[in-house]
Amino acid sequence: MSDQMIARLEIDALRALRAIRQHGGITRAAQALGLTQSAVSHKIKRLETSLACDLLSRRPGAPLFTPAGQDLLDYADRILDLHDEALTSLTRTTLAGRIMLGLTEDTSCSDLSRILGRFRRLHPQVSVRTKVRMSLVLRAMLDRQELDAAILQVFAHEVRPTDIVLFRESLHWVKSPALPLPPEGGAIPFLSFDEQCFYRRWAVDIGQDGGASLDIVFECSSAAGIAAAVSAGLGVALLNRRHLRPEMEVIRDRLPDPPPLAYVIRRARKARNPALDSMVKGIEAEISRQGGLTLAV
Numbered sequence: 001m002s003d004q005m006i007a008r009l010e011i012d013a014l015r016a017l018r019a020i021r022q023h024g025g026i027t028r029a030a031q032a033l034g035l036t037q038s039a040v041s042h043k044i045k046r047l048e049t050s051l052a053c054d055l056l057s058r059r060p061g062a063p064l065f066t067p068a069g070q071d072l073l074d075y076a077d078r079i080l081d082l083h084d085e086a087l088t089s090l091t092r093t094t095l096a097g098r099i100m101l102g103l104t105e106d107t108s109c110s111d112l113s114r115i116l117g118r119f120r121r122l123h124p125q126v127s128v129r130t131k132v133r134m135s136l137v138l139r140a141m142l143d144r145q146e147l148d149a150a151i152l153q154v155f156a157h158e159v160r161p162t163d164i165v166l167f168r169e170s171l172h173w174v175k176s177p178a179l180p181l182p183p184e185g186g187a188i189p190f191l192s193f194d195e196q197c198f199y200r201r202w203a204v205d206i207g208q209d210g211g212a213s214l215d216i217v218f219e220c221s222s223a224a225g226i227a228a229a230v231s232a233g234l235g236v237a238l239l240n241r242r243h244l245r246p247e248m249e250v251i252r253d254r255l256p257d258p259p260p261l262a263y264v265i266r267r268a269r270k271a272r273n274p275a276l277d278s279m280v281k282g283i284e285a286e287i288s289r290q291g292g293l294t295l296a297v
């Protein structure tokens with residue numbers, strides 16, 4: 001029997017490989033998947049043995065994945081999508097209805113769009129209308145019953161008992177290494193999202209308790225715009241971990257430690273909606289399998 005005939009692509013191993021890419025290493029991938037580090041390593045090693053090639057580069061300073069690993073990741077995304085879609089299709093029930101869904105820019109620019117696209121293909125009788133807004137705006141829209149549900153960011157201490165926590169995230173003060181901070185007592189140039197950003201409200205209302213003075217010199221509603229301004233050395237910003245770039249410097253003094261974040265599904269106080277129940281369940285299951293959302297690039 002040839003090597004090609006005995007080679008296998010195990011679904012769990014492909015999930016582990018994708019989680020390693022998403023979280024930047026085996027240790028974090030294991031935490032996200034709820035497995036031990038050795039279990040994830042074993043899955044990858046068994047896959048490498050089956051394919052007779054190295055998928056991870058284990059040399060210090062080398063890229064995380066070998067060329068073969070990068071190639072397999074492209075296939076893994078497609079294989080896992082089809083696998084999960086097939087399972088959902090074979091076990092689905094006939095759904096019909098209407099869903100008004102709110103998303104933040106972060107989530108709309110992630111693979112959540114792929115998850116929602118698959119839901120719509122599987123349930124064509126469900127009408128899904130999506131609005132992308134800042135988290136504080138989405139919260140207000142939920143309170144006014146203008147949305148059925150929203151996927152938004154909150155500070156971890158603000159998570160409600162009825163929220164479904166999809167994953168947790170860290171928040172960081174960042175700047176360009178080329179930007180010197182002013183002397184103690186001097187105003188720090190602050191790159192801010194607009195007035196509806198709860199990062200900004202925390203920084204202005206609470207973050208300055210540490211004695212720092214912030215001067216808003218740049219305002220933008222887009223995370224990509226804020227990240228570009230940081231890289232250009234225009235000032236200091238608050239960004240979550242998924243938006244950090246290698247050229248950015250994380251500030252570990254002079255400013256208060258930002259509180260941790262959580263991405264949650266929050267529902268409006270409305271009558272039961274079977275279509276929404278199914279969508280929420282599918283999103284929760286998919287993100288749990290992946291250990292988070294992958295930001296689109």
